[in-house]
Amino acid sequence: MGSILQNYEAAKSVYAELGVDTDKAMERLDGVSLSVHCWQIDDLKGFENPDAVLSGGIAAFGGAPGKPESREQYIEQIDRALGLIPGRKKLALHAVYLDRPGDGDVPRNSLEPKHFKFWVDFAKYRNIGLDFNPTYFSHPKAEDGFTLSSANEEIRKFWVEHGICCREIGEYFGKELEQTCITNHWIPDGYKDYTVDKLSPRLRLKQSLDEIFARSIDPKYNIDSVESKLFGLGSESYVTGSHEFYSNYVACRKNCIICMDTGHFHPTEEVSAKLSSYLAFNQEILLHVSRPVRWDSDHVVMLDDETKAIMREIVYCNALDRVHVGLDFFDASINRIAATAIGARNAKKAMLLALLEPREKLVKYEHEGNFTGRLALFEELKSYPFGFVWDMYCEKHSVKTYNWFEDII
Known part of the structure; x- marks a missing residue:
C-alpha cells in the first residue's frame, strides 16, 4: 500500500495542475x-x-x-x-x-x-x-x-x-x-x-x-x-x-x-x-x-x-x-x-481515463479555435500517470493490482 499511495499522491499533484481532481474522478467512476x-x-x-x-x-x-x-x-x-x-x-x-x-x-x-x-x-x-x-x-x-x-x-x-x-x-x-x-x-x-x-x-x-x-x-x-x-x-x-x-x-x-x-x-x-x-x-x-x-x-x-x-x-x-x-x-x-x-478492467480503465481528462480546458481551446492547443494537450495526456490512479482505485476496492493474473494462468 505504501508505494501505491506514494505514487498516487504524485499523480494527484500532476493532474491537479490541469485542474483535474483525481479523487472526484474515482468517486464518479464509483457511480457507474x-x-x-x-x-x-x-x-x-x-x-x-x-x-x-x-x-x-x-x-x-x-x-x-x-x-x-x-x-x-x-x-x-x-x-x-x-x-x-x-x-x-x-x-x-x-x-x-x-x-x-x-x-x-x-x-x-x-x-x-x-x-x-x-x-x-x-x-x-x-x-x-x-x-x-x-x-x-x-x-x-x-x-x-x-x-x-x-x-x-x-x-x-x-x-x-x-x-x-x-x-x-x-x-x-x-x-x-x-x-x-x-x-x-x-x-x-x-x-x-x-x-x-x-x-x-x-x-x-x-x-x-x-x-x-x-x-x-x-x-x-x-x-x-x-x-x-x-x-x-x-x-x-x-x-x-x-x-x-x-x-x-x-x-x-x-x-x-x-x-x-x-x-x-x-x-x-x-x-x-x-x-x-x-x-x-x-x-x-x-x-x-x-x-x-x-x-x-x-x-x-x-x-x-x-x-x-x-x-x-x-x-x-x-x-x-x-x-x-x-x-x-x-x-x-x-x-x-x-x-x-x-x-x-479495460472498460473501467477507459472510463477512468476519460474522467481524468480536463474537458473544460479542451472545450475552451476548441471553442476559441485553438486547435493546436487542443491537439497538444490531447497528446500530452497520453503520458500522464494514469496507471497510478488506477492502482489506487483497485486498492480502494481491495482488488489486486499488480500481477493479478498470475494465480489464474
Whole structure:
C-alpha cells in the first residue's frame, strides 16, 4: 500500500495542475455500474442443455483448458472473475442460464422468475445488479435462421412468448435487487445469400416486438433494448434486425432503447461517433463493448483507441446516467476467468481515463479555435500517470493490482 499511495499522491499533484481532481474522478467512476456478461466463462453453453451445439451465428473458437464441467465449477469461476473487477458491477445473464430444481425441462416460452431465484440470491450476496438476455438461438425452433421475423406463425408465436417471459424475469430482477434490469433482445434472423423480400420479415419483426412490449413495465425495474447486427454466420446478405430498423423502432416507441454492440458494424464505422446523435435526442443507450477483428465481433476488450473514444464521448456528453455499458465477448482460446477480468478492467480503465481528462480546458481551446492547443494537450495526456490512479482505485476496492493474473494462468 505504501508505494501505491506514494505514487498516487504524485499523480494527484500532476493532474491537479490541469485542474483535474483525481479523487472526484474515482468517486464518479464509483457511480457507474459495469454490466459483466456471464457467457465468457463457459462459451455461452448455459445450464439448459450444456451439450447443445451453438447456432444462430454464435460460435466460440478455441480449446483452452479450464472450462467449467459443472454448474458448481461455473459459479466458482464467475465469482472469482467478479472479484477481480473493482467498483460497481452487474451480471448480465442469458435465458439459458436458468435453474430448474424439480421442473425437468423448461420450455423457453414457459420461463418464470422462480427459475432465476438462484441468481437473485447470488446477486444479493455479491451486492450486484442483474441484466437479462432472451436466448433466441441454439434451439430447434431457430434452426431455419428465423425467430421473431419467422413466416411460420407457430415459431414466431413461440419466440414472442419467450420475449414476454424474459421481460417478466427482468422486472423480477429489478424489484428484488432494487436496481434497474436491462433486458436486451438480439435475434439471429436473416438470409445467407441474395434476398428479394426484405420488407416482410421486418414487418413481422415489428409486429413481434409490439406484442412483446405490449405490457407496460415501470422503467425503475426493467428497461428493454433491441440490438442490431450488420451480418453474422448464416446471415451474411440480410439481417432483419439491422441498425436502421432498430433505430427507427426505438424512435417510435417509448418503452425500449437502442443497443449498439461495438463489433456489429462495418469495420470502418465507429460507435463512438454515433453516440452524440442519440444523446442529442435525449435517448438512453445500451452499449455492448467488444472488440472486432476484421469481420468477427467478439474479441476480449482491450484498452484500445475506440474503447477510450467511446468512454470519452460518454463522459464529455455528461451521459454516464444515460449510456449503460456492458460487455459482450467470448474467447475459448484463452483462460476464461482472465478474459472476463481483462475485458472488464479495460472498460473501467477507459472510463477512468476519460474522467481524468480536463474537458473544460479542451472545450475552451476548441471553442476559441485553438486547435493546436487542443491537439497538444490531447497528446500530452497520453503520458500522464494514469496507471497510478488506477492502482489506487483497485486498492480502494481491495482488488489486486499488480500481477493479478498470475494465480489464474
